[in-house]
Amino acid sequence: MKYMQPRPSSIVAALYTARDLGVDVAILHGPSGCSFKHARLLEEDGLRVLTTSLADNEFIFGGQQTLEDVLRYAEDNFSPRRMAVVGTCVSMIIGEDLQSAIDGAGIATPTIAVDIHAGYPENIDGVIATLEPAAEEGWISEDELDRQKFLLAKANEVERLRGAACKPYIEPSRGDLKHVAARRLLDLARAGKKGVAILNAKKETAYMFADALIALHDMAPGADVTYVANLENRGLPKVRADAARIREEMEARGVPVRLEGALDEYGANGDRLGEVLREIAPDFALIVGVPHAIPGEYTEGIECFSITNGPRQVEPLRDLGHRHVMVEVDLHPKTLGVQQVVESEFGAVLRSLA
Template identity: 45%
Template sequence: MIFHPRPSPIAAAMYQLRDLGVDAIILHGPSGCCFRTARLLELDGVRVFTSNIDENAIVFGASENLKKALDYAIEYLKRELNKEQPMIGIVGTCASMIIGEDLWEFIDDDRATIIPVEVHSGSGDNTVGAIKAMESALKLGIIDEKEFERQKFLLKKATEVEKKRGMAKKEYIKPSYDDDLNEAINVLKNLKEKNGKIACVLNAKKETAYLFAHPLIVLNKYFNCINIANLDINKGLPKIRKDAQNILKRFNVDYTIGGLDEYAITGEKAVEILKNLDVDAVIVSGVPHALPIEKIDKNIIKIGISDGPRTYHPIKEIYDYAIVELDAHAKVLGKRDIVKSRFGEILDYMLRGTAEH
């Protein structure tokens, strides 16, 4: 069992609906449910409403609350955003699902395309919420069977990576707000003075690649790097493909190992490429623990860059140096171009000084 906070299936369902292209999401529950996720998604252009159910609705039924919220959301989207046929996701919460609310009773509304996702925080792993969103999209004909099976496979693999090698591998992982920043920069400065060879690997989750590509772009300014990335523009839902296209405008890639939603399975491909490269260091940015980095030469310096204070210890177990980018996900929402990272900015400053001397 896991005894530290983990992402919610409700939040995962909301992000997956965002990827499907919804204009708005209605959370059928109290106004405080998934507050942070709701606010962050609005940075990405998704309007988030709530049915605002209270104790009275929990006892006597909340269907009327949801009807009023849906009427309001449709009118708002048509008036404020000129959406004649908006796409709206309705996402369950603990409160509405425990009392047995039926979200599917609203799908025949001819004013909008409605995608109900009956999920709550006790549904299981966070990816369960995303899979449920895909199940609803399949049932409504928004995606086909092939894409559904692909998404389901990738989401289950993402959970597998976290349970075996990431934040869900132990009952409790102490958060660390310190990392190996200074040590890693000194190593890279020494490599620069010795004309060392570097392999840069971008293995990032969806839009977080806007930030995790940044330190690798900086390294390419000072080293003759070999670049490996999960930036296949032909894989994933339309938003995922567009994000990959945007990043490729700024980051030249020598080896493409998959799409931005395939980060859980692209690690093996990256390592097979790395095994055949003559380099002094490997820097993996995004989800570095998805790479079986133990399989490459032990003499090669390994640096992992990831998000969140609970990732430090799992990454440190398999990399020589671990760098944490706090709030990476929050920083990239709504962005469509490279976002500067803490590590990248400091690295640029330090390596520029080396180059000037």
């Protein structure tokens, strides 16, 4: 399918994966403006992102020397534990040998070369292009590499079937009014209806999505609600650390959590969570993060309250029959660099109904 809407970049996906692997410094080998917004955001999360700032003359004559200079600068000034050199469209077109520059720089820091550009149809290519050299360096096991590839394929499948990639173009929407949905949710919970609150979030976005579950528990502490979260201890180093922090905070705030899946398993978690819904047979369900991972057959007859951070995910969720669909605007920038749960808009609205 040819998409007529912006799609995630494989270069950006490579940067985020480098961060999850514990890379301290990532060097973009390309123009200074390449992936500018995400590079700045990732610096809020502790990953220094440098650029070789290739200009028009280097587009012609090459920039290997520049890359070697930046590698030495990074090692001398930041004393990183790990580095990654991430390619761009420019370095691909002019045929730069990233590994040769790493070898020629004379650095001691463990460093991987990520040969990637933005021309891949799926952003998961950037993830795989980062994980494969990481496995070769021994940063992750071959089993973990295979696991990651499986999870990426499942996440892609979900997006194509029921997500923001299911149509060539989807009109963005901010979804339903949060105060209306929040009032309905509380009315159901306080009336003794059986409910399920599910966190099925992607990586660090869980720092805000988890707040919706905490807020529901705060406002209806005695309600017949089962709380479920994909916070099991699996995944890359940062993913496991994030899950542990969120899990501990939810427990400390009195939310009894049933663990189903890990933070990187959001795309493969749909049937597992669907079986939980069948087991409990709730009257209503609050599903936050990646609600569309759960096939529609499992949510039939349930009044669903779904929260996503993608304006283009509203229409597909309504197509699945979810009655209340809301968007947490600018969630991702608000969850970069944090190490504790961040209050969500929906959570704040729920608490305001006291």
